[in-house]
Amino acid sequence: MEEQTLIKGTKMGVTAMRRKSLYRAVAFLAAAGLIAGACGGSDDSAPADTAEESSEEAPAEEPAVEAGDEAEGDVDTAIEEVEDTVSYGGSISVGLEAEATGLRPWEDTCSSPCYNMMAAVYDKLMEQDANGAYTPYLAESITPNEDFTVWTMTLRSGVTFHNGVDLTGQTIADMFPIQQAGAAGSSAISAANLSSVEATGDLEVTYTLSQGNSAFPASLSRAPIGMVFDPAAAAADSEGYSMAPIGTGPFVIDSRDLDNETTFVRNDNYWATDPDGNALPYLDSISFRPIPDEGTRLDALLSGTVNAMQTLRQGTIRDARAARDDDGADITLYEFQGNNVGGGMFNTAVPPFDDVRVRRALVLMNSQEQVIEALGGTGISLPGTQWFSPDSVWWSQAAADAWPKFDFEAGVETLTEYVNDPERSDGKAVGEPIDAELSCPPDPTLIAAMQVLEQAYTASGLVNVTMTNYDQQTHINNALGMDNGFIGSHQVHCWRWSDDSDPSVAINPALAPPTAEVAEAIGLPGVVSPLNFSNWFSPTAFQAAVAATKTDDFETRKGLYESIMLEFADQVPVYYSGHTATAIGTESNIVGLNSWHVPSGELGIGFPNAEGRWAEVFIAS
Amino acid sequence: MKPEFPRDRLSNVSSSVTGITDVAPKKATIREVIQAMPLRVKLASLWLLLVVFGAVYAKIDTAWFGGSLPLQNPNFQTNGFDRATGTFGTGEPIEGMSGAHWLGTDAIARDTFARLVHGGWVSLVVVVVSAACGVIIGGFLGSLVGFVRGRTETIIMATVDVILAFPALVLLLALVSIFEVRNLFVISTVIGVLSIPAYTRVARANSLAISSREFVTAARAIGTKPSKILFREVIPNVLPTLLAYAMVAAAFVVVVEGSLSFLGLSVQLPTPTWGNMINQARRDIKINVAQVVWPSLALSVTVLSLNQVGDYFQQRRAVKGSNL
Numbered sequence: 001m002e003e004q005t006l007i008k009g010t011k012m013g014v015t016a017m018r019r020k021s022l023y024r025a026v027a028f029l030a031a032a033g034l035i036a037g038a039c040g041g042s043d044d045s046a047p048a049d050t051a052e053e054s055s056e057e058a059p060a061e062e063p064a065v066e067a068g069d070e071a072e073g074d075v076d077t078a079i080e081e082v083e084d085t086v087s088y089g090g091s092i093s094v095g096l097e098a099e100a101t102g103l104r105p106w107e108d109t110c111s112s113p114c115y116n117m118m119a120a121v122y123d124k125l126m127e128q129d130a131n132g133a134y135t136p137y138l139a140e141s142i143t144p145n146e147d148f149t150v151w152t153m154t155l156r157s158g159v160t161f162h163n164g165v166d167l168t169g170q171t172i173a174d175m176f177p178i179q180q181a182g183a184a185g186s187s188a189i190s191a192a193n194l195s196s197v198e199a200t201g202d203l204e205v206t207y208t209l210s211q212g213n214s215a216f217p218a219s220l221s222r223a224p225i226g227m228v229f230d231p232a233a234a235a236a237d238s239e240g241y242s243m244a245p246i247g248t249g250p251f252v253i254d255s256r257d258l259d260n261e262t263t264f265v266r267n268d269n270y271w272a273t274d275p276d277g278n279a280l281p282y283l284d285s286i287s288f289r290p291i292p293d294e295g296t297r298l299d300a301l302l303s304g305t306v307n308a309m310q311t312l313r314q315g316t317i318r319d320a321r322a323a324r325d326d327d328g329a330d331i332t333l334y335e336f337q338g339n340n341v342g343g344g345m346f347n348t349a350v351p352p353f354d355d356v357r358v359r360r361a362l363v364l365m366n367s368q369e370q371v372i373e374a375l376g377g378t379g380i381s382l383p384g385t386q387w388f389s390p391d392s393v394w395w396s397q398a399a400a401d402a403w404p405k406f407d408f409e410a411g412v413e414t415l416t417e418y419v420n421d422p423e424r425s426d427g428k429a430v431g432e433p434i435d436a437e438l439s440c441p442p443d444p445t446l447i448a449a450m451q452v453l454e455q456a457y458t459a460s461g462l463v464n465v466t467m468t469n470y471d472q473q474t475h476i477n478n479a480l481g482m483d484n485g486f487i488g489s490h491q492v493h494c495w496r497w498s499d500d501s502d503p504s505v506a507i508n509p510a511l512a513p514p515t516a517e518v519a520e521a522i523g524l525p526g527v528v529s530p531l532n533f534s535n536w537f538s539p540t541a542f543q544a545a546v547a548a549t550k551t552d553d554f555e556t557r558k559g560l561y562e563s564i565m566l567e568f569a570d571q572v573p574v575y576y577s578g579h580t581a582t583a584i585g586t587e588s589n590i591v592g593l594n595s596w597h598v599p600s601g602e603l604g605i606g607f608p609n610a611e612g613r614w615a616e617v618f619i620a621s
Numbered sequence: 622m623k624p625e626f627p628r629d630r631l632s633n634v635s636s637s638v639t640g641i642t643d644v645a646p647k648k649a650t651i652r653e654v655i656q657a658m659p660l661r662v663k664l665a666s667l668w669l670l671l672v673v674f675g676a677v678y679a680k681i682d683t684a685w686f687g688g689s690l691p692l693q694n695p696n697f698q699t700n701g702f703d704r705a706t707g708t709f710g711t712g713e714p715i716e717g718m719s720g721a722h723w724l725g726t727d728a729i730a731r732d733t734f735a736r737l738v739h740g741g742w743v744s745l746v747v748v749v750v751s752a753a754c755g756v757i758i759g760g761f762l763g764s765l766v767g768f769v770r771g772r773t774e775t776i777i778m779a780t781v782d783v784i785l786a787f788p789a790l791v792l793l794l795a796l797v798s799i800f801e802v803r804n805l806f807v808i809s810t811v812i813g814v815l816s817i818p819a820y821t822r823v824a825r826a827n828s829l830a831i832s833s834r835e836f837v838t839a840a841r842a843i844g845t846k847p848s849k850i851l852f853r854e855v856i857p858n859v860l861p862t863l864l865a866y867a868m869v870a871a872a873f874v875v876v877v878e879g880s881l882s883f884l885g886l887s888v889q890l891p892t893p894t895w896g897n898m899i900n901q902a903r904r905d906i907k908i909n910v911a912q913v914v915w916p917s918l919a920l921s922v923t924v925l926s927l928n929q930v931g932d933y934f935q936q937r938r939a940v941k942g943s944n945l
Contacts (some may be wrong), residue, residue, distance in 0.1 A: 245934065294904070319907045374714070374728055442884065444903060450890070451891050455729075468802075469885040469890060
């Protein structure tokens with residue numbers, strides 16, 4: 001069985017790998033991902049897992065996996081078949097947290113609000129089903145060779161772009177040079193190790209990778225190289241494409257008024273149908289309005305100014321719940337809490353954070369319960385202990401148990417040991433408190449959480465805390481450190497980790513050598529990841545991350561990621577608050593966000609990170 | 622060689638020519654000044670005194686008494702952090718008004734009243750520093766150029782015009798963002814420096830008028846040194862107008878500091894300011910609107926009071942000036 005081949009057939013032990021080439025293979029894996037994921041919602045980073053026509057990855061079909069059950073306290077809205085009778089027609093407007101920087105998949109870095117818009121006009125080659133497995137969407141099938149360096153994909157027939165041009169294998173091949181030249185596309189191509197795309201038949205495409213990557217299908221499920229556009233039109237007018245995108249998606253662009261409203265109307269020639277054979281989409285039109293202020297966006301929904309809205313803030317979810325439960329607002333909340341986890345990092349290249357005792361002490365003083373309360377997430381957000389949420393198939397109980405929990409006295413004791421160490425790394429006199437700059441973007445939610453940490457640190461009497469707030473771009477740049485060899489100027493820095501893509505997407509660039517010096521020292525000159533923001537490097541963790549991209553055996557991969565999370569718990573280069581809760585709120589008669597399907601007829605992944613798929617949404621009578 | 626006049630004679634001549642000594646009204650006592658105030662100005666003054674008292678009290682409490690005076694710690698959650706149990710206080714966040722917390726608590730259960738009182742200190746310091754910079758430096762420069770005119774006036778006023786041509790808040794944001802650590806000294810100094818051009822303009826306008834008055838002409842005629850005329854005749858007459866203007870300008874400064882705080886560009890947390898209190902409370906506005914209202918109210922009433930008092934003294938000064 002093909003599926004068995006994919007999951008079990010590849011036996012590539014770490015020892016059999018050529019170590020150096022493996023390191024190079026993933027040094028920049030998903031390079032675009034973490035920056036967007038750091039402070040925003042999801043990103044353009046490439047997920048992973050092999051897939052055939054139907055869900056065939058372990059998450060869907062390996063009941064022996066212990067993780068993956070809904071965690072206590074997690075209230076994700078269920079993905080389930082809709083009971084209402086579908087109806088055609090009507091228009092809805094959706095409030096987004098920001099305007100899309102652009103609507104060109106190969107060029108514009110896309111986050112959660114942008115994905116809502118792009119999903120209306122573009123289709124992806126691959127999608128995730130309700131179990132998180134990758135399954136063909138605009139593709140019909142995709143098959144790798146034995147070492148995952150060549151992937152052969154067959155496209156669906158009869159698919160046309162909004163301008164009437166047919167989708168063929170050559171279309172995908174012609175997209176490649178445009179993607180290579182695009183800001184988002186080039187990063188994704190590099191991350192996926194993609195070296196060439198060739199049309200090997202009318203509807204057949206062959207992807208050749210420079211290094212094997214078992215997670216390649218995940219790359220085809222995100223915008224930069226997964227969303228299909230008309231390459232001829234894009235080459236003719238790249239700038240104009242952002243304002244008038246042409247895809248094969250369920251809706252066609254009608255008007256785009258930047259920072260005000262973008263409207264799409266029904267694509268009457270859309271190729272997809274629902275499981276009953278009804279043509280999609282159901283709606284006549286859908287418009288998106290950027291409403292940056294959280295309160296205003298929720299009010300817009302409650303007042304009927306918009307029919308739906310998205311949020312990535314616990315406080316807004318709390319307020320929306322209150323409006324629904326206490327004030328009787330007639331709304332539905334599609335809530336989701338995934339792998340993305342809030343918290344921050346220590347710059348381990350800078351004293352005193354180069355000493356694990358300091359990092360561990362500060363983590364021990366971190367009352368996650370209090371921080372989550374300050375975030376407005378009590379009863380909404382689960383405390384984080386790793387880069388996977390308790391309902392993820394990658395979740396590790398061992399890592400959860402190993403993560404240092406709030407123990408103030410233990411933290412004081414650990415920090416005292418450092419402070420009284422004559423050889424302390426920060427060069428201060430014995431007994432002097434350490435200095436720590438605690439920095440977050442100037443969001444009221446984050447500021448409140450930051451002050452909880454400050455209270456505990458200050459109360460220890462062992463930390464002189466300075467709190468700073470910089471705009472998000474400066475915050476990221478401080479961690480990136482482009483002016484000091486990617487070491488950064490940060491110390492204790494708010495950040496978000498992980499996402500619901502394949503683990504390799506977030507983990508590999510975060511574990512690769514952070515600086516040229518480190519890369520040189522381990523014999524991998526030039527293999528540097530600017531996205532290793534904490535500057536923490538462990539050869540064993542990095543090797544495990546690399547090995548995980550060379551096999552598609554779920555248990556093997558899970559074991560490798562568990563070993564990384566255990567090392568995180570031991571070395572604590574990062575700290576956590578709670579998992580990021582997201583939601584899409586709609587008027588209650590708007591149905592279908594949790595019941596859309598992939599072409600195989602299985603239910604799709606729903607609305608992760610408040611990214612809605614709008615083709616099967618309808619207005620119930 | 623210029624004829625020398627005895628100092629005492631010069632002084633007598635000057636006074637007798639201007640006649641100021643003879644016609645100057647009797648200086649009003651503080652009691653008379655207060656009695657003459659309309660009720661709205663009395664109330665405004667009372668509020669300002671309360672703010673100043675509260676701010677100074679809070680500062681003394683922190684600096685000298687280690688927070689032992691009757692006012693809750695503005696930076697720690699209710700009941701503080703208990704090291705013995707290793708737990709945070711049991712206070713509820715975003716609490717309403719109560720006997721324990723007169724104005725409720727904020728998002729992390731800190732006493733809002735304490736933060737409001739402490740927040741006044743930042744506004745007070747910024748206002749005082751900006752007024753001092755404006756009156757001393759701007760007042761001197763304006764008086765000087767209005768008196769000496771010529772190339773000095775051209776250069777200084779051109780510089781002032783260039784600075785004033787920039788939108789004040791934008792310029793302020795640019796300057797403030799230069800500093801990585803933004804403490805009270807930095808913020809008040811930057812705002813103070815940026816206050817100078819406006820004061821210079823006001824001082825110059827008054828200096829021009831005063832410099833053409835008879836008593837200045839007379840002083841010049843009898844050969845008084847220009848520097849002496851500037852310091853004895855011009856600046857003393859410009860000063861009351863500047864002080865009255867300072868009250869009105871203070872209102873603007875309070876708003877500016879509040880804006881910076883709201884944007885997270887004023888003094889660093891956890892130091893409370895009215896602006897950062899508004900910013901932090903707006904997230905929970907649906908749960909407890911009062912947490913936004915209290916600092917907003919403090920800011921608004923203070924600005925209104927400064928305007929009322931400033932306008933009143935400006936009017937009094939205008940009347941006095943016309944009698945000169």
